[in-house]
Amino acid sequence: xFRWKRDGxxxxxxxxxxxxxxxxxRGAHLQFEGASVRRIQRFFSLDVNxxxxxxxxDVDPIxxxxxxxxxxxxxxxxxxxxxxxxxxxxxxxxxxxxxxMLDRLALRFGEQNRFPRPEALAxxxxxxxxxxxxxxxxxxLKAAAERVAxxxxxxxxxxxxxxxxxxxxxxxxxxxxxxxxxxxxxxxxGRTAAxxxxxxxxxxxxxxxxxxxxxxxxxxxEFAREHFGPxxxxxxxxxxxxxxxxxxxxxxSAPIS
DNA sequence: GTCCAGGCTTCAA
DNA sequence: TTGAAGCATGGA
Numbered sequence: 354x355f356r357w358k359r360d361g362x363x364x365x366x367x368x369x370x371x372x373x374x375x376x377x378x379r380g381a382h383l384q385f386e387g388a389s390v391r392r393i394q395r396f397f398s399l400d401v402n403x404x405x406x407x408x409x410x411d412v413d414p415i416x417x418x419x420x421x422x423x424x425x426x427x428x429x430x431x432x433x434x435x436x437x438x439x440x441x442x443x444x445x446x447x448x449x450x451x452x453x454m455l456d457r458l459a460l461r462f463g464e465q466n467r468f469p470r471p472e473a474l475a476x477x478x479x480x481x482x483x484x485x486x487x488x489x490x491x492x493x494l495k496a497a498a499e500r501v502a503x504x505x506x507x508x509x510x511x512x513x514x515x516x517x518x519x520x521x522x523x524x525x526x527x528x529x530x531x532x533x534x535x536x537x538x539x540x541x542x543g544r545t546a547a548x549x550x551x552x553x554x555x556x557x558x559x560x561x562x563x564x565x566x567x568x569x570x571x572x573x574x575e576f577a578r579e580h581f582g583p584x585x586x587x588x589x590x591x592x593x594x595x596x597x598x599x600x601x602x603x604x605x606s607a608p609i610s
Numbered sequence: 611g612t613c614c615a616g617g618c619t620t621c622a623a
Numbered sequence: 624t625t626g627a628a629g630c631a632t633g634g635a
Contacts, residue, residue: 450632487631
């Protein structure tokens with residue numbers, strides 16, 4: 354969730370679909386306002402049995418340590434369009450700059466500072482998007498918005514598709530490749546068999562699972578699917594968190610506390 | 611100044 | 624099918 358903000362007292366503000374929300378955790382209690390219990394539960398995957406998933410993917414000492422260090426971590430279920438647009442812009446980018454890009458887009462073209470609707474972005478010129486700092490991603494986002502706004506990419510209707518069909522459909526959208534498609538499937542459509550391999554997961558997996566071997570991102574993804582099973586997406590989230598918090602990029606170490 | 615960032619598209623081979 | 628180049632921009 355690139356655009357959620359945390360204030361000094363641990364209160365997070367952000368959006369669940371069109372709803373602006375405030376959320377904070379106090380011990381085992383989640384306090385919130387701005388959305389219904391049902392939507393909060395769905396967005397934060399509070400309706401899943403975390404213990405059952407953790408034990409299902411807890412198949413080796415590495416993921417075991419990562420699970421221990423990130424107990425309570427959950428996947429989100431974001432609105433497909435916002436998730437898709439965000440990850441198209443994440444390409445060859447860093448999170449700080451990406452956040453700035455998303456905030457500028459929302460401020461200028463979104464209602465109530467929300468992520469802009471595809472109909473709004475479809476009308477914006479590539480030149481304008483580039484002036485907001487999107488760089489070479491500007492035409493991708495515009496083209497994707499046009500596809501969605503025109504109904505050629507029916508993101509809501511695609512919820513009915515099986516994993517492989519959904520994957521193929523998403524890959525037809527400009528700016529969506531092997532990594533972004535996995536992110537959208539996992540973070541928006543709840544397809545837990547997805548396993549996005551970005552630079553961080555790539556580093557972590559090569560270090561922890563393939564030392565001194567040359568493997569491609571695809572090989573890593575296929576390994577993870579076999580190794581962790583049909584809910585490997587949960588493992589990806591835990592490993593990503595472990596990678597970004599437990600080693601620096603120069604010399605990653607094992608995620609042992 | 612150099613390096614790098616939650617990659618994708620295009621074009622060879 | 625696979626691999627490499629090119630792509631824009633700002634922070635470290």
